[in-house]
Structure formats: structure tokens, C-alpha cells
Amino acid sequence: MTTIISRATWGAKGWNGTPASVPLSQRTEFFVHYDGGAHITRTGYAIMRAIEAEHLGNGWSGVGYNFVVDQAGNAYEGRGWNLQGAHCPGHNVTGLAVQIAIGGDQKPSAKALATARALYEDACKKTGRTLAKKGHRDGYATACPGAQLYVWVKAGMPAGDYVPAPNPGGSLPSDGSELSRAQATISGLVYGYGAKGDHVTKVGQALVKKGFGKHYTSGPGPTWTDADTKNYQDYQESLGYSGAAADGVPGETSLKKLLGTLPGKVSAKPVPPFPGAAKFGPGKNNASITLLGQQLVRKGYGRHYSSGPGPKWSDADRKNVRAFQLAHASLEGDADGIPGPQTWKLLFS
Template sequence: MSISITSRAAWGARAWNGSPARVSLSQRTEFFVHWFGGVPGNPTGAALAREVERLHMNGNGWAGVGYNWIVDQDGNIFEGRGWDLQGAHCPGHNVSGFGVLIAVGKGGAKASAKALSAARGLYDEACRKTGRTLAKRGHRDGIATECPGPDLYAWVKNGMPAEKPATPKPAPKPKPKKYEPFPGAAFFKRAPRSAIVTAMGKRLVAEGCSAYVSGPGPQWTEADRKSYAKWQRKLGFTGADADGYPGKTSWDKLRVPEV
């Protein structure tokens, strides 16, 4: 998957407190996953990156964010040490290992599918850039710690699978409309009482061929005949072909819904 990383300048990072050492891609062999520890106050957006920065600079006295990247619950990626600076995320592994923080903590929400997908995207890009398959690590693989918590650690040990977004179900195809088959000319000449007559009358009204004072209703009346004659004339029929009694050609064109 393609990844987009929000730069330090874009999320409002403070200037480095010192100069983190540079590390070449050829020195990278590992990829570490971390959690926040406690529940982050800002699980999404640039405020998350600034929250981590405050903890690392004000609390730990570090040069800046110690992770190479921070991933929020919406799957946004924020630059920390980036691709070429030494991290401060796992003693003994800050040169060999990239470190990514996923914005979850003990007692809080689990990592979202978007967050996991973004972290996996970073891993794949790191492998591409270094030209090798990096070892997948949880923080606890480097030092004795609970980090990255049981759920993220199990995810790492399972190969860091990226959850694919659910494929939306295709909208059901609309059922083809069914129309009332022509019941025969004799049917109407018997002055029937039928739901077919009502459905026919509604279509005649919709086509602007109404001679109804009230209705239409189920009983065939002179108003139905006069209305149908209007429809026949609208279609271009004349004389005996426009006598108001339905024929198959005009009926099929009227498209009376099935009843």
C-alpha cells in the first residue's frame, strides 16, 4: 500500500533539542512496534504527535520524539525521527531498529484496522527502502517491558497482518418492473370490476389522459372508456381504433403495473 507521512513541520514539531545522530538504511535490520503506555489524551490528529513530543522532551529530556513515526487511530502517520535519524525508543536497538508508536494504551481502545494497516504500510516501505526483510519486533523483544501490550504484541507475532477494509456489498439490483399482461378486449367490454381497472386508470391519469370526475376505481365505467380513448388518440389512433376499449398495442405501451 502507498503511505503518506505528515512531516514534522506540518504537525508543528518543536526544533530538535540537540542533533540526533544519522543512521544509514544499510544499518537497519529491525522494526519495533510500541504502544502509548497509558491511554493517549489525543488518539488522533497532530495533537497526538505534540503530546508524545511533550512527554519525550519535557518528561524524558530527549532531543524530540523518540519514535521514527507515530500512527494515530485514523491511520495517519506523523514523522518523528523518520528514515535517517537514530531513534530513542528501545535501548540497544535504536540504530538497528525503526520504531513506530501506535496510539493505544493499557485499558483503552484496541488499535483500529486503519492504524494497523498504516503501521504495516510503514513496515513494507522500510523493507523496500532497506532492500531486506526487517525483523518484526514488539518493544518487549528488546527490553523487559509490557509494551506494546498483549494485543499489539500478538499482532506483531502473527506477522503484522494488515486488515483489508470491508468490501462494500454491491447495491441490490432493482427488480425489473412487472406489467399486467393484456387481459383481452372482451374483458373490458364486460364492464368488469377488477384491480386491473384501477391500475389502468392510475396510469391514464399519470399520462394526462383523465376523463375522471372521481376515481379511478375498480369498476369499469364510461369515464374509463373516455380516458382510454384519450390515450389511444395520444398514441395516434383514430376512428374505431380510438373507441376507448383497450387493444394489445396501446395496452402494452401504457405499462400498467402488475396487480
């Protein structure tokens, strides 16, 4: 089974309206896409975040493809196996979609083709049928997936004996169905896949302390990932839970036993006064920048820091602020990475 980098690992935003669920029994087609006219030179998580920003800008729920494959051979979860896509009108229910992240006349790498082919094989196994191999243009009038990929699709998607690249992000193998993606709200705080906050970090730290941290490769951190789910599942099984009761999603009883008490949602503190935009940007050095960075980390938007927030403005500050702005519809039109009064208010609320 192909290793797939989960949405939580590459840093996906929450769904802008969760896509409809589609039984695998309804899938009959496998569509291949490309990015468009321009060559794609980068690999890694940045590709997914760029696609997500574009697709959210289209008014979609999030990334429209079921999976994306980069030139390094990494596979990323978009809609996964069980959610309706947004990639080819008239075929979003019957068709699973994989985008290979190239553009124009760019040549797909052997690694990318091998991973895409592996996903196709996985899809056939999961649906119990041989899916029709198609390029985007077979379902809709478009140049996608470009000349080179379309020839590859029509040739039967050959990929030699290449073994797909391992997951560099440290997440568990995930096809969206093996691990629970459910959430639970306890005392006003959300737990489970995709949940964010200090309380998520505390659960992870408690799991590690009790010896249930083997699935972490980095962290624990403020975003609930598949690794958190798997570690919590191990913890539940140690308590004697099994089956659906050991799904890796906290319940009140197990969480209280883990933490010693059920944490309550902390009452909101007054928003500190906005110090003014002049305090932020290249060359600035002051306590307001430290305060900003610390709050970004608390909110789960600190991934660009390599050594923690500090008083000297850096490009990591700008990128983290911009990520926060893009995650809030009221701020997306001015996502320049410099906090204004509204960004400040939302960040500290």
C-alpha cells in the same frame, strides 16, 4: 509509499540537539510500541505535540519514535527514516520504531494496523531486506506494546487490504529523504525546512505571485514546510537549475531574483514594557492582549487562532502562549499559558 505527515506540518519544535544520522543499511529490525496504560481517545496533531512534550521532558532531542500512527490511520514523522531513535536501548540504531497511539487494553483500529503494516513494507523496500518484526518487549523488559499489539506483531502484522488514510494536513508525501531538510542563512535570516519568521511568509507570498504556489493547501505561513521547499524547487528549475542546485533551499542569487532584493535581519526593537500579569486571563479585554497575540503570530505561535488575535482573552491566547513557553527551556517549568515578565521579554526580543 505511505503518506507521512511531516514534522513541520504537525508543528514540531526544533531538535534539542539533532539526533545522529543512521544509514538505512544498518536497519535490521522494526519495533512496534504503544503509549502506555491509559486509553488514547484523540487523533491528529495534538497526539504528536503531547508525545514531543513528554520526550523533551525526558531530556531527549524530540519525539523518540521514527513514526507515530493514530487510530484514524494517519502516519506522523518523528525521527523519520534516517535519524537514530530513542525508543529501545540497544536497538535505536538497528531498529526503526513505530508507535501506534493506543494504551492499556485499547483495541487498535484496522486503519492504524494497516498504516503500521504499510510503514513496515516501506521500510523493507528502503533497506532492501526483510526486517524482523518485533514488539518493544522483544528488545527491552517492558509491557509495551501491550497484549493486543504484541499478539498482532507475533501473528506477522496482518492488515487486510485497507488503504492508509490520506494526509489531512496538506503536506507533501515525505519520508525525510525525498526533499531537502537543509537550511541556509542569508543576511542573518534562516531559510529552509523548519525555519520560522515573517521572512518565510514573504518568500511564500512571492512564490505564489510568480505562479509557484501549487503545493500549498493553506498558507503560505511563517513556518517553512515541505510545501515551501517543493514550490521553491519548482521556481529554481524555472531558472534553469537542476540536480543538487534545485534542492528547494534558497541561495542568495535565486532569492534576490525572487524578491528583488536580499532582505536583511531587522534590528531588534526595544521590548515594550510588561503590562503586568493582571492584564491577561479569563474575562480580560485590553490592547495588551492584542499586542501579545500579534507578536505570537509574528513568532510563528499563532496556530490556535481561528480568526486572528484581538483584545478579548481567549483559550486560543492561552494555548499559543503555552506553546511558546514549552518551546523555551527557561519557561517550561511555568508553562501555564499566562505571560509573565520573562515570557514577555523573550517573546518580544
